[in-house]
Amino acid sequence: MKKIGFLSFGHWSNNAAYETRTAGDTLLQSIDLAVAAEEIGLDGAYFRVHHFAAQLASPFPLLAAIGARTSRIEIGTGVIDMRYENPLYMIEDAGAADLISGGRLQLGISRGSPEQVIDGWRYFGYELAEGETDADMGRRKALEFLDKLKGVGFAQPNPYPMFPNPPGLLRLEPHAEGLRDRIWWGAASNATAVWAAENGMYLQSSTLKYDESGKPFHVQQAEQIRLYKEAWKKAGHQREPRVSVSRSIFALVNDQDRYYFGGEADRTDKIGFIESDRRAIFGRSYAAEPDQLIKELAKDEAIQEADTLLLTIPNTLGVDYNVHVLSSILTHVAPGLGWR
16 A cells, blocks of 8 residues: 655646646645545645745645645645744744644655755845855754754743743644654755654655666665665664655546647656756656556556655646546556555
8 A cells, every 4th residue: 555645836827728827826726636636535735845936835824724624635745945944933834734634744844955046045034054054054944843843842931921821941832743753854865865764754755866876766766765764763763664755647548648748758767967066867757558657657666665655746737637637546557556
């Protein structure tokens, strides 16, 4: 069995071919899609976070709204760039959204990816500490977030407060019990996957990672996952680790599918650069008739290693078509691979 969710980048544009012409369209359709995904039996609704772009950027109002409209599906991010975050304010937002959802938040965070603007986090009022890189800052904020999520008091109370305080140091409220154990780290390298395990975070591995061996993407990703699991075991955590991988997978079951994705040429891994000095490998997409998809996906070592598969969706094509895309995987592909 494998958990299957969707991952939306939440694009919008005033484009005649788009169902999402505005930010409002994207937000409201994201809620509707999560509700529909739960109804068809999907396990998760996840959203990417990008700043200074016509994409989803403020996840917690959206996650809270979905939490109020659903009852079972996991709700998460993939991922929040911690360079832009105030960890303490984020704890309050996350705690509220988790309580509204009944404890279903699965928050993916990371040190951040290439941005739309130069050092965009500076516009949010953040500066690097002496000798610190922006990646260091992202990881520092992540550790502070994890620490304060525990719900242990740390703030000295006012002796003359507006409202009576409980005894001792104060924690942030609302506190969401168990959320600390549902934080995921988006890792692009083997080393950060191990770091995530050491710090008790689940692993999110996307459709790209640093090219560390020259091997095919799915093989490198599977190796990363195995290193993560070994580090988790060595760290002695008392709960089982979780790992998600993202994939673009389309089952061609009708003419509309073939029109959109039948001619896709992106069937091989690609090499590129997400940082000027580090080579990255980008995983292939999958688009084929269901029987062929089953054969191809059975060879993907990283999917086999992961317990959760996040299907990246073309959100601009609207709710109905994306429900069809997801239903096709659940109905025609997942049973043949033992995922259902």
